[in-house]
Amino acid sequence: MKKFFLLIGLAFFIIGCGNQNEHLAKGKELIKSDKRRKEERAVREFKLAIEQEQDNAEAHYLLGFYNSQAFYEANQPEWHQASIAQRGQHFYKAYQQKSREYLEILVFDTLRDDDVNVQNAALEALTLISQKGGRKQLIKQLQKAIKSKDNRDRHDAHWVMANIGKTNPSTMVPLLIDLLNHKQMGTRLNAVKALGEIGSEAAIPALAELIESGSARREADREVPEVRQLAVAALGKIGGRAVPELVKITQNKGSSLRVDAIRALSTLGDEKAVQPLLDALKEKSSREVVVKLAN
Amino acid sequence: MFSQLIFRRALTVLTLITVVLATGCDNRYYDEHMQMEVKRLDSDLDNRWSTSGVVINSITSNGPADKAQLSTGELISYIIGEYTIQNAQDYTRAVKKAMKHDSNMLLYIKGKEPLRIATRKLGDKVGLQVEGNGTVRIKQITPGTPAANSDDIQIGDVIEKIVDERKIFSLKDYKKSVNEFAKMNTSITLRTTELIGVKIASVTALGNLGDARAVDALIEILQNNRELALRKAAARSLERLVALSELNPLFQKFQAEDVNQLPADTLDVRHRESAEILGLLFVDLKANTATLEAPFGIQFRHRSASLHQKVSAGPLVELAEKYIHLDTEPEQEIRRACLSMLGTLKPVSSIEPLVKVLRDQNEIPGIRFQAGLALSLIGEPAIDALIAAFNEADTAAKDIAASALGRIGGIQTRDFLINALETTEDPAIQLTLVDAIAKIGDEPSLSALERQRDRFQEDDSAIRIFLDEVFSSMTTPAQ
Numbered sequence: 001m002k003k004f005f006l007l008i009g010l011a012f013f014i015i016g017c018g019n020q021n022e023h024l025a026k027g028k029e030l031i032k033s034d035k036r037r038k039e040e041r042a043v044r045e046f047k048l049a050i051e052q053e054q055d056n057a058e059a060h061y062l063l064g065f066y067n068s069q070a071f072y073e074a075n076q077p078e079w080h081q082a083s084i085a086q087r088g089q090h091f092y093k094a095y096q097q098k099s100r101e102y103l104e105i106l107v108f109d110t111l112r113d114d115d116v117n118v119q120n121a122a123l124e125a126l127t128l129i130s131q132k133g134g135r136k137q138l139i140k141q142l143q144k145a146i147k148s149k150d151n152r153d154r155h156d157a158h159w160v161m162a163n164i165g166k167t168n169p170s171t172m173v174p175l176l177i178d179l180l181n182h183k184q185m186g187t188r189l190n191a192v193k194a195l196g197e198i199g200s201e202a203a204i205p206a207l208a209e210l211i212e213s214g215s216a217r218r219e220a221d222r223e224v225p226e227v228r229q230l231a232v233a234a235l236g237k238i239g240g241r242a243v244p245e246l247v248k249i250t251q252n253k254g255s256s257l258r259v260d261a262i263r264a265l266s267t268l269g270d271e272k273a274v275q276p277l278l279d280a281l282k283e284k285s286s287r288e289v290v291v292k293l294a295n
Numbered sequence: 296m297f298s299q300l301i302f303r304r305a306l307t308v309l310t311l312i313t314v315v316l317a318t319g320c321d322n323r324y325y326d327e328h329m330q331m332e333v334k335r336l337d338s339d340l341d342n343r344w345s346t347s348g349v350v351i352n353s354i355t356s357n358g359p360a361d362k363a364q365l366s367t368g369e370l371i372s373y374i375i376g377e378y379t380i381q382n383a384q385d386y387t388r389a390v391k392k393a394m395k396h397d398s399n400m401l402l403y404i405k406g407k408e409p410l411r412i413a414t415r416k417l418g419d420k421v422g423l424q425v426e427g428n429g430t431v432r433i434k435q436i437t438p439g440t441p442a443a444n445s446d447d448i449q450i451g452d453v454i455e456k457i458v459d460e461r462k463i464f465s466l467k468d469y470k471k472s473v474n475e476f477a478k479m480n481t482s483i484t485l486r487t488t489e490l491i492g493v494k495i496a497s498v499t500a501l502g503n504l505g506d507a508r509a510v511d512a513l514i515e516i517l518q519n520n521r522e523l524a525l526r527k528a529a530a531r532s533l534e535r536l537v538a539l540s541e542l543n544p545l546f547q548k549f550q551a552e553d554v555n556q557l558p559a560d561t562l563d564v565r566h567r568e569s570a571e572i573l574g575l576l577f578v579d580l581k582a583n584t585a586t587l588e589a590p591f592g593i594q595f596r597h598r599s600a601s602l603h604q605k606v607s608a609g610p611l612v613e614l615a616e617k618y619i620h621l622d623t624e625p626e627q628e629i630r631r632a633c634l635s636m637l638g639t640l641k642p643v644s645s646i647e648p649l650v651k652v653l654r655d656q657n658e659i660p661g662i663r664f665q666a667g668l669a670l671s672l673i674g675e676p677a678i679d680a681l682i683a684a685f686n687e688a689d690t691a692a693k694d695i696a697a698s699a700l701g702r703i704g705g706i707q708t709r710d711f712l713i714n715a716l717e718t719t720e721d722p723a724i725q726l727t728l729v730d731a732i733a734k735i736g737d738e739p740s741l742s743a744l745e746r747q748r749d750r751f752q753e754d755d756s757a758i759r760i761f762l763d764e765v766f767s768s769m770t771t772p773a774q
Contacts, residue, residue: 250493258496262493262496263496265504267503267591268590269504269590269592269593269594273500274508274509277500277501277504277509278497278501278508281498286487286522288375288486289364291365291483291485293359293483294359
């Protein structure tokens with residue numbers, strides 16, 4: 001049985017080799033090897049592969065992935081070509097050729113890379129996709145990711161949604177607000193974080209409601225403390241019309257989030273926070289009780 | 296083999312149950328004296344905002360706790376007991392017990408306000424000797440002890456009682472203190488606290504917001520609040536408000552033109568740097584721009600003038616002068632914050648109290664140094680006092696005074712320092728003097744240092760090495 005699979009694999013490999021761009025194959029070989037400066041040399045091969053075959057999706061993707069500015073002298077043309085924006089362009093070109101395949105790779109794979117530059121290039125490409133007509137498919141994938149069982153997917157999705165939402169809140173914000181009712185805590189948590197990072201005032205009522213749910217009568221209706229705490233921090237990032245909402249929390253003596261609200265207010269610097277804080281200082285804080293012992 | 300497996304399973308389950316039971320018992324305690332059950336603080340509140348104590352879990356009806364109208368959920372953070380004093384032996388025993396827990400007690404003297412007596416570390420003497428039977432009088436006060444530092448204690452005073460306030464950190468503390476006090480008293484006083492996190496957060500936030508209205512409220516807390524953590528936070532917030540208020544000229548420039556960005560070189564360098572450190576301003580020297588940070592810097596420029604007015608008019612100098620001394624303020628963080636305020640406000644009236652701190656041999660070096668720093672910020676008016684301190688005080692004070700003089704500079708100071716360097720024999724002071732003179736760095740200073748170099752020519756001492764370093768850093772001046 002094992003032999004059978006091995007044979008089939010080998011057959012595919014041979015067929016593949018026949019069709020594949022020679023430079024691309026060489027570059028991939030280099031990456032797999034343990035040669036010195038293999039990535040730098042592979043990048044050269046990927047560039048040649050693209051020269052030979054401009055629409056090669058894989059070559060574009062791999063060039064976007066490996067082309068680091070560290071390989072070149074600063075401010076040289078090649079160095080500029082390795083910028084985050086340019087690497088994002090290569091990712092985007094790969095997507096243009098094979099949309100479905102590379103969209104999934106970008107969202108579930110590339111974003112997860114350890115290298116911040118690779119992550120940023122992926123974000124660049126995904127932003128381009130959202131601007132150039134691929135939004136529907138992109139949103140579908142991002143929703144899938146933010147609902148994933150894997151917390152890395154959820155985190156990456158929240159990051160992309162927050163960044164796209166900053167320039168285009170009208171689609172992202174309602175979508176994230178919907179996610180506040182998702183059954184998975186990790187999904188709600190990431191949606192709250194994204195809403196804070198976007199900073200749109202449109203999210204205030206939904207966040208306020210979520211915070212308020214802490215005192216709901218039925219336990220099932222209450223949001224967990226971590227998410228509510230993050231919602232307060234999100235209001236602090238939104239600022240502006242969120243200030244009265246935060247003040248309201250500081251005045252609610254039954255709330256466990258008063259300290260969080262006060263901290264959020266202190267970074268916003270809004271004058272409206274001063275009087276409620278002075279009032280909080282006047283609350284009676286301690287008493288002395290004399291207990292007469294029985295014996 | 297099968298039965299062995301079952302046995303093993305049962306064993307694991309059993310251990311688990313024991314562990315659960317053990318931990319379950321560990322965080323609760325039924326107090327027979329007061330007839331109530333107390334439990335540990337929630338772990339997410341424990342040690343947060345310096346909250347400590349035990350929470351009342353349940354109260355037996357008609358028991359002592361119930362009759363005293365305690366209620367479940369209250370946080371007990373202090374247990375207070377009394378020791379009656381009938382003779383010298385009572386006194387010695389009471390002091391030993393009261394000081395053992397936290398080096399801190401309240402002394403009740405007939406006809407006087409209760410006095411808080413604190414020693415710096417466990418085992419230090421309070422400094423009183425007493426005599427008498429029935430009426431216990433003070434016989435002797437040992438110099439240099441906390442008792443001697445208090446002006447309110449005199450020989451012949453009648454001691455009524457000693458009160459011991461114990462801060463409770465754990466169930467063990469609670470158990471021990473209640474059992475001890477119950478043996479001697481027919482009643483125990485509990486001090487309960489509302490979780491003070493909200494107040495500490497408010498105090499800190501008010502310091503950040505920089506609003507004039509906060510000043511009085513913070514002063515009130517520093518003066519009258521009993522919670523140390525809250526007083527510390529209030530001192531820090533006042534320190535920040537004073538620092539913010541000093542930057543008023545800078546903010547007035549922005550306010551006058553109603554802009555949030557100005558050319559960096561139009562602003563006072565010192566103010567600009569402080570504003571940067573406080574996180575209010577972003578300076579880009581290349582582009583020559585200074586931009587108020589959003590949102591706080593921008594918001595604050597509208598409030599700056601009124602804060603400045605409040606701080607300059609308010610009784611802050613007097614307040615700070617009161618809390619810089621070890622015998623009025625046991626908490627060093629508060630003393631430090633108050634010294635820092637005086638350094639910012641630079642009142643000439645503070646020279647005398649600051650010198651007192653500088654010369655206080657019981658004070659820790661860091662705080663004494665801070666007093667020297669404040670004096671050097673006051674500048675020229677403080678020169679005479681610093682010179683006097685140098686001439687009269689102990690080595691540590693000499694050292695601090697010399698470096699403060701070096702920071703002030705000027706001809707009078709320079710000549711004094713050069714003369715001091717030429718006459719002193721103490722190597723530690725010599726080093727500080729060389730450093731101070733090098734800081735002044737004019738022609739006469741340099742030739743004085745040259746003379747010293749000749750004097751220590753064949754020496755391999757620290758001062759020789761230091762002098763070489765000073766000269767080598769002068770020949771290759773840093774850009």
